[in-house]
Amino acid sequence: MTDFAATKAMFHLPKGVIYLDGNSLGPLPKSAPNRVTKTVQDEWGEMLITGWNKAGWMAQPSNIGDRIARLIGAEKGHVVMGDTLSIKVYQALASALEMRPDRKVILSDNGNFPTDLYMAEGLIGSLGRQHQLKTPAHGDVADHINEDLAVLMLTEVDYRTGQKHNMKALTEKAHAAGALVIWDLAHSAGALPVDLAGCNADFAVGCTYKYLNGGPGAPAFIYVAPRHVANVRPALSGWLGHAAPFAFDLNYAAGSGIERMRVGTPPVLQMAALEEALDIWDMADMADVRAKSIALCDRFIAGVEASCPTLKLASPRDGAQRGSQVSFHFDNGYPAMQALIARGVIGDFRAPDIMRFGFTPLYIDEGDVDAAVAIIADVMGNDLWDTDEYKQRSRVT
Ligand SMILES: *Cc1c(COP(=O)(O)O)cnc(C)c1O
Numbered sequence: 001m002t003d004f005a006a007t008k009a010m011f012h013l014p015k016g017v018i019y020l021d022g023n024s025l026g027p028l029p030k031s032a033p034n035r036v037t038k039t040v041q042d043e044w045g046e047m048l049i050t051g052w053n054k055a056g057w058m059a060q061p062s063n064i065g066d067r068i069a070r071l072i073g074a075e076k077g078h079v080v081m082g083d084t085l086s087i088k089v090y091q092a093l094a095s096a097l098e099m100r101p102d103r104k105v106i107l108s109d110n111g112n113f114p115t116d117l118y119m120a121e122g123l124i125g126s127l128g129r130q131h132q133l134k135t136p137a138h139g140d141v142a143d144h145i146n147e148d149l150a151v152l153m154l155t156e157v158d159y160r161t162g163q164k165h166n167m168k169a170l171t172e173k174a175h176a177a178g179a180l181v182i183w184d185l186a187h188s189a190g191a192l193p194v195d196l197a198g199c200n201a202d203f204a205v206g207c208t209y210k211y212l213n214g215g216p217g218a219p220a221f222i223y224v225a226p227r228h229v230a231n232v233r234p235a236l237s238g239w240l241g242h243a244a245p246f247a248f249d250l251n252y253a254a255g256s257g258i259e260r261m262r263v264g265t266p267p268v269l270q271m272a273a274l275e276e277a278l279d280i281w282d283m284a285d286m287a288d289v290r291a292k293s294i295a296l297c298d299r300f301i302a303g304v305e306a307s308c309p310t311l312k313l314a315s316p317r318d319g320a321q322r323g324s325q326v327s328f329h330f331d332n333g334y335p336a337m338q339a340l341i342a343r344g345v346i347g348d349f350r351a352p353d354i355m356r357f358g359f360t361p362l363y364i365d366e367g368d369v370d371a372a373v374a375i376i377a378d379v380m381g382n383d384l385w386d387t388d389e390y391k392q393r394s395r396v397t
Contacts, residue, residue, distance in 0.1 A: 002288035007362040010280045011213075018372045020347045023159075023187060023325050023358030026213030032276040039272040051268075060271045061262055065221060067278045068212070071286060072185055072204065073195035074223050080258045081208075081274075082266055085186060085220040087236070088205035089153075090119045091261060092222060094235030096151045096180045096203055097123075097131065099228070103150035103179070110135040111158040116184055120153065138163055142173055149179040156194070157187035157323030160350050162315040164192075164323055168199045175200065186210060189221075191293065191324035191360075193286040196223055203228075211324065211360060212281065214274035222261045229257055238263035284362060292361035294319035296369055297326050300357065303373030304328065308380040314354055325358045334397065335390035339379045342390070345372045349397045 012028040013019060019027055043055040052058045065079035072079070082088075093106070106120055117135065124131040136144050138158060145152065152174040157164050171181045182203040188194050190211030196204050204223040208214035224232055234254055239245045240262040243253045254260040298319055304311055304326075311328040330336055330353060337349040347357040357372070379385055 002284045002292075002361075004288075004292065004361055004365065007280055007283055008365065010283075011363045013363060016344045018345050018364075018368045018375075020345065020357040020359065020364070020368075020372060022213070022360035022363070023191070023210055023323075023356070024348055025209055025216060026190075026211060026277065026360070027363060028215070029213060029273075029276045029280055031279070032215065032273045035276045036269055036272050039269060044268070057266070057268045057271075060268070060275075061219075061266045062259060064271060064274060064278065065258070067275075067281070068189065068206075068208070068221050069223075071194070071212075071281060072189055072206070072223070073193070073197050073199075074204070075197050075226055078226055078229065078258050079221050079223045080261050081219045081221050081271065082240075082262050082264075083220055085184070085205060085207040086115045086119050087263070088220045088222045089116050089182075089184065090123055091234065091236050091263075092182045092203040092205050092224075093120055093123055093151060093153060095224075095232045096153075096182055097127070098233055098235075099180060099231070100150040100178075103148060104129070104131050105148045105150055106131055106133045107141065107144050107149055107152045107179075108133065108135050108154060109138050109141050109158075111138050111160060111163070112153075112155050113159050113184070113186065116153065116155060138165070141165070142170060145170075145173050145177050145179065147177055149174065149177055151180050151182060153182040153184070155184040155186060157191065157325075159187055160314070160354050160356070161327055162187075162323040162325040162356075164316075164321055167194070167201070171199045171201055187323050187325070190281065190289075192290050196225075201225060208274055208277075211358075212274070213277040213362075215270065215277070217267070218270050218274050219267050222258075224258055224261060229260070232260065234260050234263075236263045240264055240266075280362060289361050293324040293359055294322070296359040296361060296364060296366070297322060297324070299366060299369050300326050300359065300373065303370065304376060307373065307377035310380060311355070311376075324360065325356055327354045327356045329353050330355055332385055334393065335387070336379065336385040337397075338390035339385035339387075340376060343375050343379065345375045351397070 185206035
């Protein structure tokens with residue numbers, strides 16, 4: 001059994017704050033500041049350029065990839081770190097489209113995080129081959145899978161509602177139609193068990209600053225199935241994906257395995273912080289995390305519904321259909337969330353009317369849920385959100 005009191009003790013959680021936004025940015029592992037300082041002083045400071053070998057910086061994107069592979073059911077040696085998730089979406093989609101040269105349809109859904117769709121539009125424009133991006137509603141995706149489909153590209157858990165797709169069933173259906181599948185695990189990695197290998201996924205991508213707690217700007221990851229990796233052509237053919245980067249050959253030759261999906265210099269300081277977060281993940285069993293996440297979300301829904309009749313549940317009621325977040329519709333969701341944040345309950349607002357709360361068992365417990373519910377009941381019951389101050393929109397919501 002995972003000792004969640006022990007994992008909670010490993011995070012810095014500011015006093016007076018109940019942090020329900022780990023789905024956007026995980027909190028600071030207490031050990032990260034020392035580790036980053038050590039990396040700066042002892043490695044960068046003392047080793048200078050020799051740190052790439054001596055401190056193992058160059059091997060870290062694959063080593064960390066293996067640690068993340070455990071959390072997403074990927075085969076060892078098939079996940080590598082680098083860049084941001086938007087870039088990894090582009091990379092995976094570019095490679096996948098090339099593997100289906102006679103097909104023109106990319107299928108996603110209208111609840112996907114916009115950057116995934118924007119990156120697809122940008123790539124379609126650059127390719128100039130009249131690819132078509134289709135974005136039906138969440139529940140209609142399966143009906144659009146047919147023999148025209150090149151690539152099914154979905155985010156497993158909807159960032160607004162928390163609704164989950166059935167990864168295994170959709171992957172099977174797409175494969176039966178001859179298409180490839182890319183799964184975006186932004187709201188899955190560290191939120192629920194994922195079985196990429198068992199689902200036969202072709203590609204997967206995700207970020208590490210949300211549920212994985214790697215810190216703002218932590219690198220993304222990309223997975224390519226073992227059966228494809230030797231044939232995938234990297235569209236972003238950077239020198240660190242080359243078979244022999246230090247041969248400085250003028251011609252590009254892709255590296256042998258997943259390392260071909262590397263592009264340029266990896267973010268060494270960010271990876272140091274991420275490793276500290278992954279040390280905490282080593283204490284956790286994903287099945288335990290999932291069971292507790294569902295229990296916390298159920299408790300939160302029951303508490304809010306009992307005390308706040310104006311909030312309408314936007315997430316699936318059935319825990320098995322949800323990720324690790326709970327969202328409510330409320331017309332004045334923006335000022336309401338500002339009022340909660342001012343009282344120490346940090347969630348976030350997603351346009352047009354979604355108040356979103358993430359539940360992360362590594363550092364949130366039942367006491368936090370109950371305390372948050374009491375504050376939400378006070379804010380909603382007494383219209384404490386209804387002030388000019390809370391209606392001023394900031395750049396990041
Ligand atoms: C958070 C998120 C992103 C963010 O992409 P970045 O390039 O890391 O800013 C992309 N896609 C999805 C589905 C997300 O949830």
